Amino acid sequence: MVDSRTVCPVHWPRAIALVDMNAFFASVEARDFPRLLGKPVAVTNGEQGTCIITCSYEARAIGIYTGMRLYEARQLCPELIQRPARPEVYAQVSTEIMQALTRVCPDVEVFSVDEAFIDVTPCQRLYGSPVYIARLLKQAVFQTSGLLCSIGISGDRTTAKYAAKLNKPDGFTVIPPWEAREQLKQVAVTELCGIAKGIGRFLAERGVHVCGDMQKLPIGILAKRFGNPGRRIWYMAQGADPEPLHYDVVAPRSIGHGKVMPPDTRERDVILTYLMHMTVKVSARLRRHHLEAQTYLIALNTMQGWVGDKLKLAVAGNDTRELYGLCQRVVRYHWQGQGVYQVQVTALDPHPIKQQIDMFDVKTPVNREQGKKLFQAIDAVNDRYGEMVLTPAVLLRRSKMPNVISPAWKPFGHRKTI
DNA sequence: TCTGGGGTCCTAGGACCC
DNA sequence: TCTGGGGTCCTAGGACCC
Numbered sequence: 001m002v003d004s005r006t007v008c009p010v011h012w013p014r015a016i017a018l019v020d021m022n023a024f025f026a027s028v029e030a031r032d033f034p035r036l037l038g039k040p041v042a043v044t045n046g047e048q049g050t051c052i053i054t055c056s057y058e059a060r061a062i063g064i065y066t067g068m069r070l071y072e073a074r075q076l077c078p079e080l081i082q083r084p085a086r087p088e089v090y091a092q093v094s095t096e097i098m099q100a101l102t103r104v105c106p107d108v109e110v111f112s113v114d115e116a117f118i119d120v121t122p123c124q125r126l127y128g129s130p131v132y133i134a135r136l137l138k139q140a141v142f143q144t145s146g147l148l149c150s151i152g153i154s155g156d157r158t159t160a161k162y163a164a165k166l167n168k169p170d171g172f173t174v175i176p177p178w179e180a181r182e183q184l185k186q187v188a189v190t191e192l193c194g195i196a197k198g199i200g201r202f203l204a205e206r207g208v209h210v211c212g213d214m215q216k217l218p219i220g221i222l223a224k225r226f227g228n229p230g231r232r233i234w235y236m237a238q239g240a241d242p243e244p245l246h247y248d249v250v251a252p253r254s255i256g257h258g259k260v261m262p263p264d265t266r267e268r269d270v271i272l273t274y275l276m277h278m279t280v281k282v283s284a285r286l287r288r289h290h291l292e293a294q295t296y297l298i299a300l301n302t303m304q305g306w307v308g309d310k311l312k313l314a315v316a317g318n319d320t321r322e323l324y325g326l327c328q329r330v331v332r333y334h335w336q337g338q339g340v341y342q343v344q345v346t347a348l349d350p351h352p353i354k355q356q357i358d359m360f361d362v363k364t365p366v367n368r369e370q371g372k373k374l375f376q377a378i379d380a381v382n383d384r385y386g387e388m389v390l391t392p393a394v395l396l397r398r399s400k401m402p403n404v405i406s407p408a409w410k411p412f413g414h415r416k417t418i
Numbered sequence: 419t420c421t422g423g424g425g426t427c428c429t430a431g432g433a434c435c436c
Numbered sequence: 437t438c439t440g441g442g443g444t445c446c447t448a449g450g451a452c453c454c
Binding site: 044045049050051052053065066067068069072226227228229252253254255256257258259260261262263301341342346 | 419420421422423424425426427428429
């Protein structure tokens with residue numbers, strides 16, 4: 001969908017592309033199981049998953065969408081095909097795609113498992129026009145993965161992202177930077193990445209509905225209410241988002257897992273078992289990345305809202321048993337028997353393991369040295385034979401619990417959760 | 419439609435200090 | 437001990453993303 005006027009070989013002062021895989025997980029399923037091609041397919045977390053993570057375009061055409069309940073979707077479309085997610089496969093495909101993009105242009109920001117921003121500005125010297133480079137990127141994705149993607153290209157990241165979703169699937173949308181402001185004029189502000197309900201409401205109350213309205217609003221109003229992000233929004237609406245791309249893999253601020261459980265669970269043992277499961281996952285992930293944390297957030301979502309606490313270990317660590325000890329404390333002191341439907345265990349401010357000289361062996365519930373060796377052995381087995389092959393006995397009953405993948409998974413760094 | 423799961427960043431305001 | 441002035445740290449909560 002390239003407008004002929006826009007295919008001009010001039011050098012853009014700044015050129016940003018966004019590559020977005022179409023219905024990524026569902027497309028991988030269809031690629032690997034051709035009988036799914038052209039059919040309505042919904043991907044869920046495991047066979048038991050009741051929430052649709054993503055679905056094919058055939059399903060979307062019927063009105064099915066991400067986040068929908070499976071039973072609801074089946075009412076719309078009885079012949080809907082459910083596929084359990086295969087996180088390891090998606091992770092692998094994603095990694096290969098990101099590497100392929102990097103070979104075309106080195107300046108790639110991995111935005112999520114199925115999206116990447118590419119700053120193609122410098123590559124213009126090598127390849128020529130940004131439009132041509134975008135073609136190369138699209139080709140690279142297809143040659144590597146056999147999958148189609150949508151590309152948006154413009155002079156800033158927000159406009160590029162907006163462009164990418166204009167023609168899906170298999171889109172190719174160019175908005176030259178000098179046309180961005182004009183083309184956004186009639187676009188609802190909430191279409192832009194970064195403006196959701198809260199900010200959208202604030203803007204609407206001030207008469208700003210489409211991007212063109214933003215000029216009526218002094219930037220200072222947004223800055224006062226939302227700080228720097230507010231200031232950025234003002235520019236975004238005019239096709240001039242100043243935000244640069246971020247290439248560094250930064251250390252994570254938190255590492256956590258949560259799980260929704262049967263509603264109104266009141267059995268202490270069941271709650272503790274779920275917490276144990278989250279504990280095993282969080283601590284294993286910390287160890288895999290050679291991280292530890294001192295503070296953990298442990299919380300239960302009850303019918304009356306969240307209860308829980310941030311608890312500190314005497315010394316930063318990642319020992320499953322110590323962490324579980326914190327969970328027991330939270331249940332003992334913060335839970336009064338209310339119905340629980342969700343548990344959460346999160347390590348806050350994880351940092352690389354510090355080699356400490358334990359001159360005064362701090363009194364902790366477990367022997368740290370021994371614990372370290374034990375978990376090194378457990379992790380080694382699980383790395384080789386699959387997650388949770390070796391796991392606390394109470395979790396065995398639940399061992400069918402699937403690995404989940406979130407669209408926020410990134411192929412590099414710590415957000416690799418599987 | 420929100421009970422899927424996993425994250426990020428920012429701000430206001432209180433406590434505390436000199 | 438009478439609306440000084442400036443700084444830090446921490447937390448809760450809001451907003452947003454895929």
